[in-house]
Amino acid sequence: MQVSNRLKLVASFVSGEGTVADIGTDHGYIPIYLVKHHIANGVIAMDVVDGPLERARKHIKQHKLEDRITVRKSNGLQKLEKGEAHTVVIAGMGGGLVIKILQERMDIAKTVKEFVLSPQSEIPQVRRFLQENGFSIEKEQMIKEDGKYYVVMRVVLGKGNYYTNLDFEFGKYLIENKDKTFIECLEKEEEKKRLVIEKLKTLSSENSKKRIEEISKQLEWIQQVKQYINEE
Numbered sequence: 001m002q003v004s005n006r007l008k009l010v011a012s013f014v015s016g017e018g019t020v021a022d023i024g025t026d027h028g029y030i031p032i033y034l035v036k037h038h039i040a041n042g043v044i045a046m047d048v049v050d051g052p053l054e055r056a057r058k059h060i061k062q063h064k065l066e067d068r069i070t071v072r073k074s075n076g077l078q079k080l081e082k083g084e085a086h087t088v089v090i091a092g093m094g095g096g097l098v099i100k101i102l103q104e105r106m107d108i109a110k111t112v113k114e115f116v117l118s119p120q121s122e123i124p125q126v127r128r129f130l131q132e133n134g135f136s137i138e139k140e141q142m143i144k145e146d147g148k149y150y151v152v153m154r155v156v157l158g159k160g161n162y163y164t165n166l167d168f169e170f171g172k173y174l175i176e177n178k179d180k181t182f183i184e185c186l187e188k189e190e191e192k193k194r195l196v197i198e199k200l201k202t203l204s205s206e207n208s209k210k211r212i213e214e215i216s217k218q219l220e221w222i223q224q225v226k227q228y229i230n231e232e
């Protein structure tokens, strides 16, 4: 089984203190990796679609882990019992879906001791949602794979300390810890945005002027983050 570095990073964020539920398990690689590496004793591999569930079952059988990994059809957290999982992993989905999954069963989410989240889009919105709904982001790390940047976060119940636009937009933890991959991603973003502005300058529509203003604001934020990182 070829487990990507992204999935290995996700697995490394699991504290290993109890049962893990993997929401949107697809191939079942996270549950298999967690059990094989003695990070978790038991995992519930959950997915809403039959195809992935079959795939997960097949892989779990190949590894003879049927007694340690339960496969369960579930839309988000719907079929997870309260208190059944110490850790919930939600990786490889868009941020909007991650928010929806948590929002739909907040009663269950509030019984989970630890979340390992790796939203692949709308990351600032996820951070904001967590802060506003009684969750605290304890740790974040960025990883680059196949030219794409991914964020992984460890989230627990409690009052978070993300407050400013920069905290939400870029990830307070990533900024304060000067995450190397994050700094590289920031440089790339800055470069991309400067190029877009150059292109937009060649147009003279009202729309392009508005976009230049928006992107310039984002560039200002990037400058602020870079300044903070370089000063500390």
Ligand code: SAM
Binding pocket: 007, 023, 024, 025, 026, 027, 046, 047, 048, 049, 052, 074, 075, 076, 077, 090, 091, 092, 093, 097, 101
């Ligand atoms: N977690 C794995 C990873 O990070 O590589 C697989 C991610 S895969 C791209 C997304 C999986 O989420 C798919 O198997 C899909 O069927 C499942 N999924 C989408 N919406 C879901 C939902 N509401 N509840 C459970 N699973 C869902």
